Amino acid sequence: MCRIINEFQLRSYRVLILDKLPLKSYRQYQIDGEVWEPVPVYDAKNTIAIRYDGGKSFLGKTVDFR
16 A cells, blocks of 8 residues: 655646555555545656545545555
């Protein structure tokens, strides 16, 4: 699992910066018990994104790649 070390909102997406990314392939993320579909992110190291425009912070949470 990887830990979220920073985050920011970009329109209807939450961009999550992680301490590392897994070497295995994945199709979903699980964060805090909730499953998310990946949003493609290009040219950003250790970064994932989800479609989310709520106010909850994911900072410090762990990401389980499935």
